[in-house]
Amino acid sequence: MQVPGPFEYERATSVDHAVRLLDRLGPSARIVAGGQSLLPMMKLRLVDVDYLIDINDLHGELGYVRVDRNTKTSVVRIGAMTRHRELYENADLRRLLPIFHDAERVIADPPVRNRGTIGGSLCQADPSEDLSAVCTSLEATCVIRGPGGERTVTMTEFYRGPYETAVGPAEVLTEIRIPLRPNGSSAFEKVGRRAGDWAIVSCGVAVWLDGGVITGARVGLAAVGPDTTGIPAVSRAVRGRAPSEDLYAEAAIAADNCAPVSDQRGSAAYKKHLAAELTRRALRRAVGRVTAAGT
Incomplete structure (x- = not known):
């Protein structure tokens, strides 16, 4: 037992x-x-x-999704106690950041989605955790509160290694902040062994267009190494170019910028193949959403 x-x-x-x-x-x-x-x-x-x-009584304080348009840059603020089900069902998130809806529909099972929180997912810092790829691609920042007050860190600073974050022993993750930029959208793709399972590989993409040209893109991969991985090489490759199938094919360079290991979920070669394919799919899907929103 x-x-x-x-x-x-x-x-x-x-x-x-x-x-x-x-x-x-x-x-x-x-x-x-x-x-x-x-x-x-x-x-x-x-x-x-x-x-x-036990911090379940803090849901009233930290369970929220708010769109703040009163600042110079519009920001979506998500309380760390917001549960997976709430992220999945939130209309503002589905409209502004559809990547959350994509990811939450394939995370675990209903009991986990009813209890698990975004803060718990990020603080676990599991290299295969889906919301890590989501927040990495969205260039989120994390708000951490401790005895000395509040501080903010980027997702790059937040993850220190497998199962290790920037949250100190006497600190609490309280909020995730995601900047909103015009003419953009996002998408998430995942392959697992069965529904609701940990990812073999998962990929989040955020993309922005202006005049039919990609002005920016961010890619986050999970389950391809000891840390959630951003792929700036893909961002550089697509920036300043018009979307096309040839361009999506170039996203295969994602496979050259990650370091998966062979395990019971698949070989390293298979995971590299998935990293390339899921990046192509997510990029194509995110661009399609921007285009559809503009028509």
Whole structure:
């Protein structure tokens, strides 16, 4: 029987309360929201937890999707406790950032989507985690609160390695901020062994056009190495060019800029093939959405 080691339980009533608990209890304290990743790891004794801090009561404070158009640059703000189901069902996200709808429809199963949160997904920092590829492609920034106040980090700064992030022992991820640029859209593609499974490879793409020419593009890949991977080579290759099937074919350079390993999910060669193919598909789909919105 898989049983976690002994631990003490605390229930936070606010973000500030959670920060104080983490600061007082030290690095052996862990936060739990949905628990879809943490609890199995505790049962397998892969994680040593002395104190478990439940933040489910913080959903009222951190469970939201807001479109902020009062700043110089429009921003979508997503609270870290926003659950997968809420991301999937949110009308603003589906209209402005359809990549979330693409990804959430293939993440896990209904019980996980009802409990799991975007903050928990990002903080787990699993190299195969789908929302990491989504947020990387969208050039998101993460808001982290600790005893010294708030700070923001880019997705590149957020991930320090497999299962390691910039969130310190006494800090909490509170918000994900995504800038909105005109004439753009996004898409997500994934191949898994079965519905709702971890990705063999997944890919997120965001693209922007002006006058029929691609002015910018970002690609994020997951499950192709020890970290979620951005592919700037693809961005450079397509920028300043008109969309075409020949251009999409050049997205195959994504395979040359990732480092998957062979495992039970597939060979490294197969994963490189998927990295190229899914980048082509997602880029084509995202461009199609921009074009459709402009007609």
